[in-house]
Amino acid sequence: MEPTREALETQLNDFDPAARRAALEALADRAERGDIAFPEPRPAVNLHYHTFFSYNGYGYSPTAIAWRAKCDGLYMAGIVDFDVLDAVDEFLDAAQYLELRACAGLETRVFVPSFSTRQMNSPGEPGVAYYCGLGFTSGKVRDVALLAELKEIAQKRTLGIMERVNPYLKPVELDYTRDVIALTPNGNATERHLATAYDAKSRELIPEADARAAFWAKKLGGDAGSLERMFDDPPTFQGLIRSKTMKSGGVGYVKPEGPDFPTLERVSAFILECGAIPAYAFLDGTTDGEQCMNELLDAAEEHGAAALNIIPDRNWNLKNADDKKRKIAELYKVVELAEARDLPLCVGTEMNAYGQRFVDDFDAPELAPVVPAFLKGARILHAHTVLQTVRGMGYLSDWARSAFASVAEKNAFFDRLGGRLEGGCIRLPDGASPGDILGAL
DSSP states (O other): OOOOOHHHHHHTOOOOOOHHHHHHHHHHHHHHHTTTTTOOEEEEEEEEETTTTOOTTTTOOHHHHHHHHHTTTEEEEEEEEESSTTHHHHHHHHHHTTOOOEEEEEEEEEEGGGGGSSOOTTTTTTTTTEEEEEOOOOOSSHHHHHHHHHHHHHHHHHHHHHHHHHHHTTTOOOIIIIIIGGGGGSSSHHHHHHHHHHHHHHHHOSSSSHHHHHHHHHHHOOOOHHHHHHSSSSHHHHHHHHHHSSSSTTTTOOOOOOOGGGHHHHHHHHHHHTTTTEEEEOOSOOOTTTGHHHHHHHHHTTTTOOOOEEOOHHHHSSSSHHHHHHHHHHHHHHHHHHHHTTTEEEEOOOOOSTTTSSSOOOGGGGGGTTHHHHHHHHHHHHHHHHHHHHHHHOOTTTHHHHHHHHHHHHHHHHHHHHHOOOOSOOOOOOOHHHHHHHHOO
16 A cells, blocks of 8 residues: 555655655655646745754755645745755755755854944844855855854854753753754754753653643743643743743853854855855844944945845734834835845745744735845746756856846846746756857747
């Protein structure tokens, strides 16, 4: 008997890459036979999924994200993991197999010397900024030292948090290798993995729910009865563990300093060397640093930044009316600024926490003024990924620098090409001009 579709979709998240691929091929075969129907692509994209190689709130692998994006009728999908490129090859391969427009990237934290006294997109941490590399075409890179350093910085911080939280939560203590690393396919543990592990360890050591609730009430504060009811909602409860013990004010928190991270200049150089596109990651426009977005983008562009990453959901989908009004205004303002600077946009919902949308609501009236710019950015990133893969002729390549008189002209070409390319393949002659490429289609 064939496994059910549900069983195969669960297998897409197996830690064994061979099992994931086998499940994808089995599902695709059912689609080929007509047992599974894919909807027509709709004007909605998510280019910022975190996979289980950093942390995904639903445990999604790169392959699972590509499959669900195809089943949901997304126009395009993209992954952006923290500090690693482990998902890139698998995701792009799965997307090409499914004929899904795609891009892949990396997100990390950098030190911005000219903003050392100002908060940017990491609230409470002056000089520290989240920064992206977009449009990677492989996880295999020449500068393995920087990738190793980024992962080491992240793991050293996660281990340090555990070592500070363990004594506070005794006897609910973790072994890093056995209890935490085991939750990740490639050893890239995060705060969210720690919170999951502390929850599991407490269930193991204190199986009685009332006693466990009393323990957590003592450690986290709050009413034991309320905490016990929260046990049936693990993601929410684990989020509480994280916020109370690992974030600012918690026993595990140590405020990072800018010089603890590689500089924006160094990370940008690495991204450029890989043929990818450096991009600042916009928060919401409310910090003192982001109130000076022109200056901030000048600093980023000085070192090669050529795109802007945005998480729209946290700028418009807000309950507080005043916050919503202000942040929507900031969203519109930064999109207008990006367009004036000819910076393509990479947008999405991170899904690095349970409850986050698989894709933003592109039909929301609040997003109507900016959706065209979002889709244009997606088409540009897809065209970049295809051209960089097949000929090294990506958005920031030597070919692109010589082929276009302006960035606006380049954007128009990549936008048009990305709209015509459905999958990830194109045959090009040597020395092809922009006209030749469009003509080949």
